[in-house]
Amino acid sequence: MKFAILVFPGSGCDVDMHRAVHGVLGEEATLIWHTDAKRLVDYDAVFVPGGASYGDYLRPGALAKGSDAMRYLREFAQSGKPVVGVGNGFQILAEANLVPGALLQNKGLKFQTGTSKLIVENATSQFTSEYTKGEEITLPFAHQYGNYYVDEETLQEMEVNHQIIFTYQDEQDHGSVAKIAGVINKEGNVLGMMPLPERAVEEILGHVDGYRLFKSILKKVE
Amino acid sequence: MTKVNVYVTLRESVVDPQGTAAQKALQNMGYEEVKSVRIGKLVELELDGTTTDIETRVDEMCKELLVNRVIEDYRFEIEEA
Numbered sequence: 001m002k003f004a005i006l007v008f009p010g011s012g013c014d015v016d017m018h019r020a021v022h023g024v025l026g027e028e029a030t031l032i033w034h035t036d037a038k039r040l041v042d043y044d045a046v047f048v049p050g051g052a053s054y055g056d057y058l059r060p061g062a063l064a065k066g067s068d069a070m071r072y073l074r075e076f077a078q079s080g081k082p083v084v085g086v087g088n089g090f091q092i093l094a095e096a097n098l099v100p101g102a103l104l105q106n107k108g109l110k111f112q113t114g115t116s117k118l119i120v121e122n123a124t125s126q127f128t129s130e131y132t133k134g135e136e137i138t139l140p141f142a143h144q145y146g147n148y149y150v151d152e153e154t155l156q157e158m159e160v161n162h163q164i165i166f167t168y169q170d171e172q173d174h175g176s177v178a179k180i181a182g183v184i185n186k187e188g189n190v191l192g193m194m195p196l197p198e199r200a201v202e203e204i205l206g207h208v209d210g211y212r213l214f215k216s217i218l219k220k221v222e
Numbered sequence: 223m224t225k226v227n228v229y230v231t232l233r234e235s236v237v238d239p240q241g242t243a244a245q246k247a248l249q250n251m252g253y254e255e256v257k258s259v260r261i262g263k264l265v266e267l268e269l270d271g272t273t274t275d276i277e278t279r280v281d282e283m284c285k286e287l288l289v290n291r292v293i294e295d296y297r298f299e300i301e302e303a
Contacts, residue, residue: 059290095290102292108279109239149293160296175237 004043012051020198050087061091065179090192101150107175113142126220130212137209139195148176231262
């Protein structure tokens with residue numbers, strides 16, 4: 001399976017993502033610079049990694065939305081193939097309306113990093129089929145804009161459509177509505193999440209619960 | 223040249239911890255009358271004089287980039303410079 005990792009100026013977790021997909025999972029992974037985004041069509045899945053694209057200017061993810069790469073990413077998502085945005089990648093997908101909601105500054109107004117206990121709310125998505133519903137998992141996080149917001153009406157719609165994938169189990173929810181940590185689009189092929197699965201894929205990293213997210217995508221595509 | 227000021231504010235339903243912190247600071251400084259502070263931003267645009275349909279164009283700019291309407295509201299003022 002061929003994974004593309006879409007890199008913007010200011011992306012920071014692209015190499016971690018490459019390591020997870022290629023080094024640990026053993027699949028083909030290519031870093032694609034945003035000006036080469038027309039090549040995305042040749043791949044089976046796209047990751048939009050974390051970091052601070054375009055310096056987080058205006059709003060995190062906002063300027064990436066205005067780049068030419070977004071047209072190709074949008075076409076890729078519309079083709080039904082899997083897209084995953086992690087951290088800043090989630091902010092980019094939310095800004096581009098590829099997943100619902102928006103990410104505000106953390107309630108405490110500070111950058112926060114650590115590990116979170118999460119609940120897998122939906123284990124039937126193509127990103128979580130290797131987990132069980134209600135399972136508690138541990139993933140690292142590192143963000144200043146991790147406070148998920150969505151209005152009440154959209155939230156209800158998301159609940160009906162089972163679009164909430166991960167919630168924070170502990171108090172470290174950064175102010176997020178309904179303690180939401182990860183969501184999918186209505187079609188189910190685009191995932192955005194603030195916790196960082198690529199930093200939890202092998203024992204030496206301290207946590208391994210992110211590994212099965214990659215496995216789930218692999219299982220779906222093959 | 224035309225100048226446009228775009229005022230971007232957080233939607234009413236969105237909590238503004240920065241505003242709340244500033245409100246507390248003002249009250250600490252003796253301004254007890256301050257019941258609420260909401261912090262937004264001002265975007266100043268300069269458009270070249272040939273632009274027509276300024277209102278429509280700026281509204282599109284707001285919707286497509288300058289404002290995230292999930293969390294923000296906006297209004298703008300156009301002034302001839």
